[in-house]
Amino acid sequence: MTEPVKIRIKNLTKEFHTKDKVFTAIDDVSLDIAPGTFFMIVGPSGCGKTTLLRILAGLEKPTGGSIEIDQSDCTRPCNSMVFQGDSIFPWMTVWDNAAYGLAMRNVPKGEIKEVVGHYLERTGLTRFARAYPHQLSGGMKQRVSIARAFANDPEVLLMDEPFSALDEQNKTLLQEELLRIWDETKKTVLFITHSVDEAVTLGDKIMVMTSHPGRTKALIDVPFERPRGVLELRARPEYGELVYKIWGYLREEVQHAKADAECAGGKS
Amino acid sequence: MSGGKDRWVKRAQVTGSTYLMMRRLLKMSAGRRDRLISVLSPFVLLAIWELSARLGMIDTRFFPAPITILHTLIGLMDSGVLWTHTWASLQRLFWGFLLGGIPALVLGIIMGLSRPVRAAIDPIIAATYPIPKSAILPLILLVFGLGEASKIVMVAIGMFYPICINSVAGVLEINKIYLDVGKNFQASRWQMFRTIALPGALPFIMSGIKLGVGMGLILIAIAEMIGAKSGLGFMIWDAWEILSVDTMYVGLIMIAVIGYLFSLFLTEVERWIIPWKVER
Ligand SMILES: Nc1ncnc2c1ncn2[C@@H]1O[C@H](COP(=O)(O)OP(=O)(O)OP(=O)(O)O)[C@@H](O)[C@H]1O
Ligand SMILES: [Mg+2]
Numbered sequence: 001m002t003e004p005v006k007i008r009i010k011n012l013t014k015e016f017h018t019k020d021k022v023f024t025a026i027d028d029v030s031l032d033i034a035p036g037t038f039f040m041i042v043g044p045s046g047c048g049k050t051t052l053l054r055i056l057a058g059l060e061k062p063t064g065g066s067i068e069i070d071q072s073d074c075t076r077p078c079n080s081m082v083f084q085g086d087s088i089f090p091w092m093t094v095w096d097n098a099a100y101g102l103a104m105r106n107v108p109k110g111e112i113k114e115v116v117g118h119y120l121e122r123t124g125l126t127r128f129a130r131a132y133p134h135q136l137s138g139g140m141k142q143r144v145s146i147a148r149a150f151a152n153d154p155e156v157l158l159m160d161e162p163f164s165a166l167d168e169q170n171k172t173l174l175q176e177e178l179l180r181i182w183d184e185t186k187k188t189v190l191f192i193t194h195s196v197d198e199a200v201t202l203g204d205k206i207m208v209m210t211s212h213p214g215r216t217k218a219l220i221d222v223p224f225e226r227p228r229g230v231l232e233l234r235a236r237p238e239y240g241e242l243v244y245k246i247w248g249y250l251r252e253e254v255q256h257a258k259a260d261a262e263c264a265g266g267k268s
Numbered sequence: 269m270s271g272g273k274d275r276w277v278k279r280a281q282v283t284g285s286t287y288l289m290m291r292r293l294l295k296m297s298a299g300r301r302d303r304l305i306s307v308l309s310p311f312v313l314l315a316i317w318e319l320s321a322r323l324g325m326i327d328t329r330f331f332p333a334p335i336t337i338l339h340t341l342i343g344l345m346d347s348g349v350l351w352t353h354t355w356a357s358l359q360r361l362f363w364g365f366l367l368g369g370i371p372a373l374v375l376g377i378i379m380g381l382s383r384p385v386r387a388a389i390d391p392i393i394a395a396t397y398p399i400p401k402s403a404i405l406p407l408i409l410l411v412f413g414l415g416e417a418s419k420i421v422m423v424a425i426g427m428f429y430p431i432c433i434n435s436v437a438g439v440l441e442i443n444k445i446y447l448d449v450g451k452n453f454q455a456s457r458w459q460m461f462r463t464i465a466l467p468g469a470l471p472f473i474m475s476g477i478k479l480g481v482g483m484g485l486i487l488i489a490i491a492e493m494i495g496a497k498s499g500l501g502f503m504i505w506d507a508w509e510i511l512s513v514d515t516m517y518v519g520l521i522m523i524a525v526i527g528y529l530f531s532l533f534l535t536e537v538e539r540w541i542i543p544w545k546v547e548r
Contacts, residue, residue: 057452081452087445091467091544100463101453132544152453 007033011065027213040203044257048214080154095129101152119147139170208249211257273440280437340514356498364423372432380439414495426487427480434476438469
């Protein structure tokens with residue numbers, strides 16, 4: 001008996017060839033992700049998280065190994081990415097940004113209107129539909145980016161540290177919003193974060209990556225039920241225990257990464 | 269890649285530096301007093317000029333008094349001669365823009381998007397850009413004859429370089445993440461061009477167009493001095509031949525006015541087609 005698999009990553013390796021050396025960003029990562037999983041990836045900075053996501057998004061070619069995304073419905077796009085950092089187009093209004101994926105696929109106007117209207121409402125942006133990004137706060141821009149990805153209705157959502165640039169209040173608020181939207185659709189999500197709290201709050205499963213080269217260090221199940229309330233969850237003792245456990249894995253890796261950096265810095 | 273990009277941006281900056289200097293000079297007059305001074309100073313200069321002409325301190329054969337020039341200007345307006353020439357020059361500018369500016373824009377954006385195309389065309393542009401455009405006028409006359417075509421081609425060549433160079437720089441300056449977004453959201457080649465490359469490069473393209481119009485004005489005046497029967501350049505040259513110095517000045521004033529009006533117009537166009545540009 002085999003469980004259904006949405007994303008299958010097999011022996012994935014990625015090397016970057018720069019002028020004088022070969023840099024291994026991802027080394028032999030294998031993963032099976034079940035449909036509807038909210039899958040979290042944590043790891044020290046520079047361990048290859050973004051690279052992994054970019055390979056899944058088709059923006060980067062793997063050096064070795066393979067990835068498969070099971071596409072059950074051919075009319076929907078395979079994946080949509082919420083990029084790390086500012087990625088909404090400054091030359092488009094909030095509405096046009098959110099509608100981007102649908103417009104590129106030539107979805108009928110009426111449907112675009114309905115879908116985009118829905119997600120702007122869910123992200124609290126309805127009032128700003130006609131505004132340009134330079135008129136928005138950082139948190140609002142991030143919401144546009146999330147609305148754009150959700151409105152595209154992909155099979156898999158790839159989110160690369162979408163909240164890392166936000167302050168604590170905004171982050172908690174958006175996490176709650178994200179969970180609410182996700183509960184409607186139950187999409188398969190791959191979510192990168194460097195915050196252990198965020199990983200435990202949002203995820204069903206957490207992968208901890210090793211620092212350079214990026215490998216799987218641990219895979220942890222998150223036992224909390226859904227729907228979840230972000231603040232209620234954080235008050236529970238099991239929450240703290242899980243965070244502590246994951247920090248244990250991560251601490252060694254962060255220290256490795258730091259030692260690596262100091263070593264490289266000392267040489268030059 | 270980044271080295272190549274820097275080169276384009278630098279080139280655009282060089283073509284833009286004169287323009288920017290003018291802008292800065294105008295901007296420094298932010299204070300009210302400064303503004304007053306800058307409004308008054310041309311009049312003061314004109315008054316001094318007028319006075320010295322009347323007192324015979326300057327040679328009025330070369331520097332006729334401003335009021336005399338004004339009389340000539342009104343005369344040329346009334347007879348319609350001035351409008352005929354102005355209209356002829358404007359038409360050539362327009363066709364030159366269509367013939368040189370639009371292809372430059374498209375080619376520049378394609379070069380910005382595609383590395384092989386850039387590699388192929390970059391050396392040609394780098395080699396021909398420094399040639400003074402006025403120096404190719406004889407060749408253009410030879411090839412296109414003395415008629416309308418040679419004038420339009422001169423303007424087209426003048427507009428081509430700044431617009432093309434700025435378009436390439438504009439596309440290369442677009443943050444790579446936007447191109448990744450386009451790819452991730454399955455934009456086709458044409459959609460990439462229309463939704464990302466063109467709007468992303470638009471601020472650069474607009475300054476290219478402003479520079480191009482300035483260049484076009486210079487070249488149309490030169491081209492019309494040789495083998496033309498109409499246009500402001502012809503009017504100036506013709507006036508020189510019959511030693512009607514006042515008319516020469518009227519021609520110069522008219523070119524200056526056109527240049528100024530174009531820059532006002534383009535700034536307004538810019539505000540309209542780049543609504544996301546933050547006012548500074
Ligand atoms: N195009 C590239 N060329 C060379 N090296 C690269 C390239 N892209 C990424 N790298 C290297 O690969 C490693 C992994 O990068 P990646 O962006 O995946 O890290 P990350 O885990 O997302 O880090 P962060 O948490 O800081 O975003 C880094 O050390 C980086 O220097
Ligand atoms: Mg990253």
